Amino acid sequence: MLNARSIAGPLGGAVGVALVVGAFALMLGGARSAEPAVALPAPALGEAADSAAAEEKVVLAGGCFWGVQAVFQHVKGVKEVVSGYAGSDKETAAYEQVSSGRTGHAESVEVTFDPHVVSYGTILQIYFSVAHNPTEFNRQGPDSGSQYRSEIFAESDAQKRVAEAYIAQLAGAKAFSAPIVTRVEPLRGFYPAEAYHQNYATLNPENGYIASNDAPKVENLWKLFPDAFRQKPKLVAVAGGD
Secondary structure: OOOOOHHHOOOOOOOOOOOOHHHHHHHOOOOOOOOOOOOOOOOOOOOOOOOOOOOOEEEEEEOOHHHHHHHOOOOOOEEEEEEEEEOOHHHOOHHHHOOOOOOOOOOEEEEEEEEOOHHHHHHHHHHHHOOOOOOOEEEEEEEHHHHHOEEEEEEEHHHHHHHHHHHHHHHHHHOOOOOOOEEEEOOOEEEEHHHHHHOHHHHOOOHHHHHHHHHHHHHHHHHHHHHEOOOOOOOOOOOOOO
């Protein structure tokens, strides 16, 4: 399925870690065609803290994984954010197949975070407020297809319960002008995307799609969550280069 990224320029080719600083500068002063973020209340229902847990994971889908990855890479307490695919089988977890919109997969990110630094509730608050628009069905901004759907793939019953309660809380408060369409389902499996998709927004600030759709999300994170904002993104290590 044709989407905005397919005409934004050739994929791949990380331009070097030295561009991280340049990417951040663009994020705070570049194009702003993306939708504005929505200031939201924190979840009323929190996840029971496990004092022994050094890290927790959750898989989130909210449109193109480039921008969602970039947002969470700038969140304090996040240890790693990997772009990938979730929702279907390993055999079809490849970009060209997922882009057809017929595999059942959604472009997703696996967020690994320290719950002693940033709570699951805050992760959800950022996801709904900054990372994507939860009222768009099977699309996100300029991209359309079920692979761009809004979905939380919970890794535990507790995660699922908190996410469902938060959606109900936001709906009851009429936080958005349209209904929230985000699905919450148990995680079946997460499959990392190809190496060239990792850290894409940070390493390709010259890409017009990134400047228009993804950089403003990071700026919104900085504005709405200044205490949680980390200036230097936590990039994922990519084996074998780009």
